[in-house]
Amino acid sequence: MKNCEIYSNIHIIICFKLEPPGFIKKLENITTLSGNSIVFQSLLRGSKPMYVTWMKDKDDIQEDGNITLSFENNIATLQINAVEENHAGKYMCQVKNDAGTEKCFATLSVAEPAKITEQAQSLSVTAGNAANLECTVTGTPELKVKCFKDGNEMVPSRKHKISFENNMVSLKIPSVSNDDSAEYTFEVKNQFGTSSCKASLTVLG
Known part of the structure; x- marks a missing residue:
């Protein structure tokens, strides 16, 4: 996809090729114990601006006192400070820009000690x-x-x-x-x- 800007007074058309979003490093599955802290992290590429959203089992994830979301230097991060059993599930990181959308998935398993x-x-x-x-x-x-x-x-x-x-x-x-x-x-x-x-x-x- 190209984004073009026209400068009519000097009859120049400048076109910028937009790079669709993609994952250089995808999310990885995590197994942890209740009470531990975990971080899902992915490294992205693509033309800016890029917008990142997170979902768990088809539900949107919002920041709260226990969950922190960030997107800096093309690194998308989801951190859970104290994992509970209800945090177990399938997580999706979605990145979107004007050239397209890309997703990746990972599973969080909350283990129980013997x-x-x-x-x-x-x-x-x-x-x-x-x-x-x-x-x-x-x-x-x-x-x-x-x-x-x-x-x-x-x-x-x-x-x-x-x-x-x-x-x-x-x-x-x-x-x-x-x-x-x-x-x-x-x-x-x-x-x-x-x-x-x-x-x-x-x-x-």
């Missing part, structure tokens, strides 16, 4: 009976769980059945004996954090 939400409860069980210690966990996948007996990591066996399904970690002993009396520790971990709880099993008789 956490035990319901702790295992200590038990007293008569020898020969079954015992079941379990706890409930939450957190962004991938969650890894471990069980410890008196500080030593356990492995699943015919005597000790360890499972992790539907956010529940379970240690089942079909028939307890005196040597099962111990302090048991459940640990859940992901790349954002670790959580653990302890419970005692006392075998009676």
Whole structure:
């Protein structure tokens, strides 16, 4: 596209070729924890004036006490000072000038550290009976769980059945004996954090 200016008194026509907007550096996906600060940033090119707008999940983004928008030196920036769960979503940066419009997208994911939400409860069980210690966990996948007996990591066996399904970690002993009396520790971990709880099993008789 060309923008032309005519100077009639000297019969000169000067044409300026307009450069459509474009992204030299596009937005990048971000994964962070609640409470952290994040910055979406892109480097633009194109003829001025250029106008930048931001959207999240098709809703316009406006500045407030927690969100700051800026466009300086061809750098478009969106900063969230303290991320909350409702900030998660798909973000769009749109740049427009007289020669056209261009967009780019990125996703903000708000991660949850591994956490035990319901702790295992200590038990007293008569020898020969079954015992079941379990706890409930939450957190962004991938969650890894471990069980410890008196500080030593356990492995699943015919005597000790360890499972992790539907956010529940379970240690089942079909028939307890005196040597099962111990302090048991459940640990859940992901790349954002670790959580653990302890419970005692006392075998009676």
